[in-house]
Amino acid sequence: MKMRRSIVLRARTPARPLRVLGDGYSDDLQLRKKWYSTRRWKKIRAAHLASSPWCVRCAREGIRTAARVVDHVQGHIDASWRERFWSGPFMSLCTNCHNAKTGRETQARRRAAGGGVR
Numbered sequence: 001m002k003m004r005r006s007i008v009l010r011a012r013t014p015a016r017p018l019r020v021l022g023d024g025y026s027d028d029l030q031l032r033k034k035w036y037s038t039r040r041w042k043k044i045r046a047a048h049l050a051s052s053p054w055c056v057r058c059a060r061e062g063i064r065t066a067a068r069v070v071d072h073v074q075g076h077i078d079a080s081w082r083e084r085f086w087s088g089p090f091m092s093l094c095t096n097c098h099n100a101k102t103g104r105e106t107q108a109r110r111r112a113a114g115g116g117v118r
Helices: 025-036 039-051 056-060 081-087 095-112
Strands: 069-072 090-093
Touching: 025 081, 039 069, 039 081, 039 090, 056 090, 056 095, 069 081, 069 095, 090 095
Parallel strands: none
Antiparallel strands: 069 090
């Protein structure tokens, strides 16, 4: 006799409000997160890491570190980020360099928005 699997439906939790940093950066945050999980992005990422497998920032210091992140050079800082998301320019970074770069960019946006640094 086959046993039936019961399906548990969970109530959706209310979405947290987006933190807008004053320049609209966070307005499209959910869309960007969705795009990073698409098959299209995963193919772009894999192809870029295959052609450029080392962290470019570490390489400037003479250190050879495997890249784990494909970073958008110009980031998501203006209205044209949607066009650049798929076409680049990109650069390969290790996780530490990517986190440092992203942290500096976030601090700069907060300062520009008058929010200071947290």
